[in-house]
Amino acid sequence: xxxxxxxxxxxxxxxxxxxxxxxxxxxxxxxxxxxxxxxxxxxxxxxxxxxxxxxxxxxxxxxxxxxxxxxxxxxxxxxxxxxxxxxxxxxxxxxxxxxxxxxxxxxxxxxxxxxxxxxxxxxxxxxxxxxxxxxxxxxxxxxxxxxxxxxxxxxxxxxxxxxxxxxxxxxxxxxxxxxxxxxxxxxxxxxxxxxxxxxxxxxxxxxxxxxxxxxxxxxxxxxxxxxxxxxxxxxxxxxxxxxxxxxxxxxxxxxxxxxxxxxxxxxxxxxxxxxxxxxxxxxxxxxxxxxxxxxxxxxxxxxxxxxxxxxxxxxxxxxxxxxxxxxxxxxxxxxxxxxxxxxxxxxxxxxxxxxxxxxxxxxxxxxxxxxxxxxxxxxxxxxxxxxxxxxxxxxxxxxxxxxxxxxxxxxxxxxxxxxxxxxxxxxxxxxxxxxxxxxxxxxxxxxxxxxxxxxxxxxxxxxxxxxxxxxxxxxxxxxxxxxxxxxxxxxxxxxxxxxxxxxxxxxxxxxxxxxxxxxxxxxxxxxxxxxxxxxxxxxxxxxxxxxxxxxxxxxxxxxxxxxxxxxxxxxxxxxxxxxxxxxxxxxxxxxxxxxxxxxxxxxxxxxxxxxxxxxxxxxxxxxxxxxxxxxxxxxxxxxxxxxxxxxxxxxxxxxxxxxxxxxxxxxxxxxxxxxxxxxxxxxxxxxxxxxxxxxxxxxxxxxxxxxxxxxxxxxxxxxxxxxxxxxxxxxxxxxxxxxxxxxxxxxxxxxxxxxxxxxxxxxxxxxxxxxxxxxxxxxxxxxxxxxxxxxxxxxxxxxxxxxxxxxxxxxxxxxxxxxxxxxxxxxxxxxxxxxxxxxxxxxxxxxxxxxxxxxxxxxxxxxxxxxxxxxxxxxxxxxxxxxxxxxxxxxxxxxxxxxxxxxxxxxxxxxxxxxxxxxxxxxxxxxxxxxxxx
Numbered sequence: 001x002x003x004x005x006x007x008x009x010x011x012x013x014x015x016x017x018x019x020x021x022x023x024x025x026x027x028x029x030x031x032x033x034x035x036x037x038x039x040x041x042x043x044x045x046x047x048x049x050x051x052x053x054x055x056x057x058x059x060x061x062x063x064x065x066x067x068x069x070x071x072x073x074x075x076x077x078x079x080x081x082x083x084x085x086x087x088x089x090x091x092x093x094x095x096x097x098x099x100x101x102x103x104x105x106x107x108x109x110x111x112x113x114x115x116x117x118x119x120x121x122x123x124x125x126x127x128x129x130x131x132x133x134x135x136x137x138x139x140x141x142x143x144x145x146x147x148x149x150x151x152x153x154x155x156x157x158x159x160x161x162x163x164x165x166x167x168x169x170x171x172x173x174x175x176x177x178x179x180x181x182x183x184x185x186x187x188x189x190x191x192x193x194x195x196x197x198x199x200x201x202x203x204x205x206x207x208x209x210x211x212x213x214x215x216x217x218x219x220x221x222x223x224x225x226x227x228x229x230x231x232x233x234x235x236x237x238x239x240x241x242x243x244x245x246x247x248x249x250x251x252x253x254x255x256x257x258x259x260x261x262x263x264x265x266x267x268x269x270x271x272x273x274x275x276x277x278x279x280x281x282x283x284x285x286x287x288x289x290x291x292x293x294x295x296x297x298x299x300x301x302x303x304x305x306x307x308x309x310x311x312x313x314x315x316x317x318x319x320x321x322x323x324x325x326x327x328x329x330x331x332x333x334x335x336x337x338x339x340x341x342x343x344x345x346x347x348x349x350x351x352x353x354x355x356x357x358x359x360x361x362x363x364x365x366x367x368x369x370x371x372x373x374x375x376x377x378x379x380x381x382x383x384x385x386x387x388x389x390x391x392x393x394x395x396x397x398x399x400x401x402x403x404x405x406x407x408x409x410x411x412x413x414x415x416x417x418x419x420x421x422x423x424x425x426x427x428x429x430x431x432x433x434x435x436x437x438x439x440x441x442x443x444x445x446x447x448x449x450x451x452x453x454x455x456x457x458x459x460x461x462x463x464x465x466x467x468x469x470x471x472x473x474x475x476x477x478x479x480x481x482x483x484x485x486x487x488x489x490x491x492x493x494x495x496x497x498x499x500x501x502x503x504x505x506x507x508x509x510x511x512x513x514x515x516x517x518x519x520x521x522x523x524x525x526x527x528x529x530x531x532x533x534x535x536x537x538x539x540x541x542x543x544x545x546x547x548x549x550x551x552x553x554x555x556x557x558x559x560x561x562x563x564x565x566x567x568x569x570x571x572x573x574x575x576x577x578x579x580x581x582x583x584x585x586x587x588x589x590x591x592x593x594x595x596x597x598x599x600x601x602x603x604x605x606x607x608x609x610x611x612x613x614x615x616x617x618x619x620x621x622x623x624x625x626x627x628x629x630x631x632x633x634x635x636x637x638x639x640x641x642x643x644x645x646x647x648x649x650x651x652x653x654x655x656x657x658x659x660x661x662x663x664x665x666x667x668x669x670x671x672x673x674x675x676x677x678x679x680x681x682x683x684x685x686x687x688x689x690x691x692x693x694x695x696x697x698x699x700x701x702x703x704x705x706x707x708x709x710x711x712x713x714x715x716x717x718x719x720x721x722x723x724x725x726x727x728x729x730x731x732x733x734x735x736x737x738x739x740x741x742x743x744x745x746x747x748x749x750x751x752x753x754x755x756x757x758x759x760x761x762x763x764x765x766x767x768x769x770x771x772x773x774x775x776x777x778x779x780x781x782x783x784x785x786x787x788x789x790x791x792x793x794x795x796x797x798x799x800x801x802x803x804x805x806x807x808x809x810x811x812x813x814x815x816x817x818x819x820x821x822x823x824x825x826x827x828x829x830x831x832x833x834x835x836x837x838x839x840x841x842x843x844x845x846x847x848x849x850x851x852x853x854x855x856x857x858x859x860x861x862x863x864x865x866x867x868x869x870x871x872x873x874x875x876x877x878x879x880x881x882x883x884x885x886x887x888x889x890x891x892x893x894x895x896x897x898x899x900x901x902x903x904x905x906x907x908x909x910x911x912x913x914x915x916x917x918x919x920x921x922x923x924x925x926x927x928x929x930x931x932x933x934x
Contacts, residue, residue, distance in 0.1 A: 014071050017045070083121060284446075304380070308389065379402075498521055512726070556588075631653065848860055864894065877914070
């Protein structure tokens with residue numbers, strides 16, 4: 001259902017309140033009172049079949065009796081009445097409903113069943129629903145209070161989305177005290193229809209909303225959530241609080257990864273990947289929200305502290321250092337300026353202690369030079385009310401000084417009644433205030449982290465040629481004579497060999513793959529593994545040992561045993577035939593004693609890998625019930641769970657994301673080289689993790705997969721042990737590609753070969769983040785006229801921030817097709833066509849740029865026609881474009897592709913291509929005609 005339909009909820013002209021009441025203790029009374037008593041200028045219809053008027057307003061017996069169809073209906077009646085009301089509203093043409101009623105899934109199975117019936121009924125109409133079991137919505141800029149909250153917040157720039165109605169009322173009280181305003185205030189309840197992703201997309205197009213605060217208990221529709229959040233956080237912040245962090249999984253983990261990657265860790269990884277800043281305490285959420293509402297992220301973590309008391313300055317410094325902040329080093333020039341007007345006993349450094357008798361003028365003369373210091377990113381002002389202190393006058397002075405400054409300024413007026421007026425003045429003046437220095441520092445570091453994370457997410461990854469073995473029809477056929485670059489010529493089949501293999505094993509009743517089978521899959525993706533042979537007798541074990549060469553390792557071979565060392569199932573460094581015979585017997589005896597119920601088929605025989613100065617890692621994946629496949633890397637070996645040193649990320653991965661995962665590990669110094677020990681081959685390690693990411697992306701049938709240990713050395717990488725667990729449910733039914741991923745991976749199906757008019761070969765393919773250098777080179781080679789025609793402004797040297805906007809895209813809602821050519825071994829981008837869909841995937845904007853040297857080769861038409869074809873496959877109804885009236889070549893290209901002129905204004909021509917329903921391709925097919933259902 002289109003997101004813009006939410007206008008009927010947040011900007012209604014007519015509202016009906018079903019269950020409106022004169023009884024002061026009822027929800028129906030509060031809702032009607034809020035609507036008619038807070039300045040809402042629309043029409044309000046009370047609906048009550050037992051009264052002629054409610055609160056002095058003429059009432060109606062039902063929806064059908066209303067003089068006009070309302071845009072919004074608010075339901076305050078019991079749960080049992082709601083299903084019929086949904087049908088009544090739908091048949092009448094109502095656009096939006098807010099169901100405040102409780103008594104649904106929160107009360108048990110009967111309530112859940114009723115909720116399912118409502119969801120089904122709603123699907124028959126063009127109707128959007130918020131709730132049930134919610135507080136309602138408030139839109140302060142419209143003076144709309146469609147809730148039973150006790151107060152109306154002031155208008156502001158923060159949109160709050162909460163799954164807890166009770167928390168909403170607490171936030172309203174806090175916001176009133178702190179002077180924080182809201183653009184929208186939404187209690188979403190059980191989300192029978194409108195969810196978090198819908199609201200993020202809606203608020204992204206709202207002029208009043210500059211940031212979003214989320215209180216979530218669980219996320220549904222993870223891909224929609226990630227897509228919406230990533231789009232919003234490109235330009236504006238989201239801060240989230242996730243409750244229920246330590247809920248235990250209902251099923252025991254089968255693998256190391258499952259044991260180490262808890263649900264909360266996955267939420268943490270997802271929030272970071274979406275650019276969301278996370279708070280872990282409610283007051284922390286409030287503090288961070290206040291700062292996000294007032295300031296853009298600072299340039300860095302360098303904080304200057306100005307105080308009239310030494311103790312609070314030290315407290316603030318401790319809190320800053322503990323959170324990896326930086327105490328700003330004031331420039332020599334600023335020190336000289338401060339020395340010239342401060343008392344001789346001031347601190348002479350940061351924190352700047354200007355002494356207990358500091359006046360408003362002294363604060364002013366101190367703050368001005370510090371705010372102008374290039375070595376300072378933000379300022380914290382801490383005041384304690386001493387006998388000679390005037391907190392109110394100093395607050396006024398701080399507001400005056402910081403007005404117009406782009407640097408964040410935070411204030412802590414410590415105390416009670418003496419500082420209340422100063423606190424109020426600071427809040428009214430746009431300065432974020434906090435009760436204690438620790439709170440202010442914590443909020444500041446969240447602001448820093450938000451800016452840093454957003455920057456890291458859009459760092460250009462290094463282009464890495466990932467070499468994979470050639471595909472064949474035999475899992476054991478691992479010839480590498482034919483290799484290709486991942487992401488260019490290599491196109492994985494939608495139903496690939498690994499998936500077929502896993503489905504076959506599942507049908508045979510095998511849920512846990514053997515080490516040998518697991519390693520075979522890894523080798524298929526070019527991940528080095530030790531040779532593994534299965535022996536079902538001592539004699540066979542000896543034969544295999546001689547085949548692979550001494551020394552060897554024996555490991556127990558059993559689908560029932562996850563941790564081999566726990567049952568004495570591993571024998572290392574066996575040098576002779578007799579050692580192998582003894583080892584075989586000992587392993588089986590240990591298993592019989594320590595795991596008597598396990599079925600043991602023998603042992604595996606492997607060459608003993610010489611680890612040298614290698615670092616043992618664990619690399620794995622698990623299927624999270626909310627976000628799908630998650631990849632984990634961490635310190636490995638037998639103590640992997642003990643150390644708990646791990647990093648999680650959502651696939652797909654690239655070089656920068658992988659590097660960031662490794663860099664966050666406690667074992668990072670060992671990977672880099674430590675105390676004379678050499679560092680590991682980072683390129684090979686990163687490539688291995690990216691290969692594993694592709695395996696995970698292509699194989700929805702994998703529930704869990706461990707490589708432990710994965711040994712990294714200065715000479716390369718080796719997987720010594722591996723274990724995969726099959727998801728029997730996924731392996732037994734048809735699946736859409738990448739349905740198990742929260743983020744759409746690189747769309748390989750859109751890669752195709754093409755030719756220019758002169759016969760030269762080119763490749764049309766989706767853009768990648770790694771393309772930024774080629775994108776910048778193309779932009780630099782274009783004339784001013786071409787640049788202006790495409791961007792409506794001159795961008796002679798595009799910055800990274802501009803280039804990243806065009807190269808880092810969400811393939812679920814945007815597509816940029818580049819035309820690439822290779823000349824004398826150098827790859828170049830020579831043209832780009834770009835589709836940007838709206839959040840409903842109804843319409844898309846289209847633009848095309850062809851480098852001047854390559855114009856006249858028919859490239860603009862090829863890119864345009866291909867992007868229209870992709871638009872059809874998305875199910876778009878309309879594609880819109882603009883160009884200059886005097887750009888005759890581009891006009892001809894658009895007309896040839898079926899675009900029609902819709903408007904001419906100030907030399908700009910607007911064009912439109914309508915895609916008829918019969919013309920649209922089924923969403924179950926890609927543009928190559930390949931079915932995406934197995």
